[in-house]
Amino acid sequence: MAVRNVGIRDVAEMAGVSVTTVSHVLNDTPQMRVAADTRARVREAAKTLGYGPNRMAQALRTNRSGLIGLLSEEIATTPHAGRIILGAQNAAREHDLTLVIVNTERESGDSHRDDVQALIDRQVEAVLYATMYHRQVSLPPNLQGLPAVLIDSTDKAGIVPAVVPDEVGGAIAAVTHLVEAGHRRIGFLNNDDDVPATHERLVGYKEVLRLYDIPIDEQLIVQAPSETLPGYEIARELLARHDRPTALFCYNDRMAMGAYRAANELGLDIPHDLSIVGFDNQELIAANLFPGLTTVALPHYEMGAWAVDTLVHLLHGEDEYKLLADTPTRLDCPLVIRGSVGTPRDN
């Protein structure tokens, strides 16, 4: 069963037709209309013989390898990459394409060039480029000429379609959730890197407050590196204030984890005395904290799938898809509700 020794010729012979006809039937070539019974005979012969086309021969002949490359950062460190891969994988299978994945270093001079070259050498028809956090990148020069789509990043030159998370929307969902639970003093533990997420989540935060006529207190907006320890430190400061916030919106789940520790040390019960919302939905953290962390999920799976779908359109020469390069597509960041948000005690 494993060794594919049956060829199109065998099918032709068994069905009593020529290989051409078999080819036409099996690929149902548009203009070539084949008699219904012939077609049935061919189909049956193929099935009983367990025929499957030899992709290599097909590829050679049609000059389409059926391979698309996925260049991804940090495959080994975050489950985010896994989600992108899975989304891309499933979409690829849908289109009968095969995904070839290559890990790439985040910042390393020409190594991207080499990784792209490895993919080109393997005859990929197109490439996906995935970063692990939302940012701008410049593409390796040898990618010129191959259709490409960016995942979780945008192209400096603006010539390649890109898909990114809707950071503003995610922040809006998070803060709205807090406001609707009754909170009015909401702290924001923001990242301090100059990346889109930092700015856009802040925009979302402010937008919600504005919408609900809650004055923006700049004192409640603090920044630090987006890690657990700095998150802990700034959370502690914020919560030590006499007019401490009743809720915290955290740039990511790691900072939220730090906030949990701060709350704990200060004897504040979550969600009773303090509500917390994170960002990223890192299951390993969010689901294992006490109580479970309500957080915003990043659409990694969806971005992977979107990217492949777009690539397919590009491959089909539907040029209108190139226009997508102008403005990145933004995908929804849904709120994942666990147990870290409650009604403010005193209000």
Add this chain to the structure above:
Amino acid sequence: MAVRNVGIRDVAEMAGVSVTTVSHVLNDTPQMRVAADTRARVREAAKTLGYGPNRMAQALRTNRSGLIGLLSEEIATTPHAGRIILGAQNAAREHDLTLVIVNTERESGDSHRDDVQALIDRQVEAVLYATMYHRQVSLPPNLQGLPAVLIDSTDKAGIVPAVVPDEVGGAIAAVTHLVEAGHRRIGFLNNDDDVPATHERLVGYKEVLRLYDIPIDEQLIVQAPSETLPGYEIARELLARHDRPTALFCYNDRMAMGAYRAANELGLDIPHDLSIVGFDNQELIAANLFPGLTTVALPHYEMGAWAVDTLVHLLHGEDEYKLLADTPTRLDCPLVIRGSVGTPRDN
């Protein structure tokens, strides 16, 4: 640069030789000895033209696709899969092989069959099968005939080479670390599933105690599902005893996370009042707890690489490698030291 339009013929022409010679030079065919200067001319021509062989044509001709399939569980949920992928990827590149990755459901009747078939349809030469926790599996029937290697699991039938973590060794490293820090009352928060890791880590635990003439107190060995919450619960019970252990060896990092919470609630300082060692080295947890969790790393990267290397040998028909199927190869689980182990306070 991206479109590969230069063929072997162009190289031949430029070098003033026949395609045969070019082929011989570029593949340095064993018996075909080519004059040194001819060879140089060919090499140079190939380089200046930017020639690279068309893998599809090569594959068709040699009947070797250069593709190997990696069937992996839970690509999207744990970084473990990412590590395996990376290890396999790098090894594959070393051997000029291309990895095709397919996600597969853990338990789902015939879906494995279909996933394997998808790989076969893509003409993979061999397949790797990776599970996300160490256990026994039975292979899909259509895998028969293809070389295969198991990662993190063993074959019920015992006909396929397999590589697994050295659980006993990992446990020994962990508990030894604790004993050498001065601990003699060491609790073991074990998993309660009937999987190899449960039994083997216990073996390692007991072995170390025996080695150091520390009596085994069965009361200190407790079991629960290997999640944070159950870990918390049994840790709490254990730590509430008047003769509580001074150290805890936890089946995995999630249980250790639960133990941290228990310690915290009981006012026990880590590592001052209580030392903890985990297992898995889930960075997201281990590196983000306070203090950082000392834990045992699983050799996922190494298993991925080992599997590909073994596959290559199998592919080369080195039958002695088939013998590997008899006993799974065990790879080292190194201890990763962070900050959760200290000297016992009272002793």
Add this chain to the structure above:
DNA sequence: CTGTTAGCGCCTTCAG
């Protein structure tokens, strides 16, 4: 509607 035929780019006997 169906069949014949010519390659896709490469490797590989077999002759020189």
Add this chain to the structure above:
DNA sequence: CTGAAGGCGCTAACAG
């Protein structure tokens, strides 16, 4: 030591 020629399995003109 080098070259000519056949064919891997399939698709796509082009004929019938």
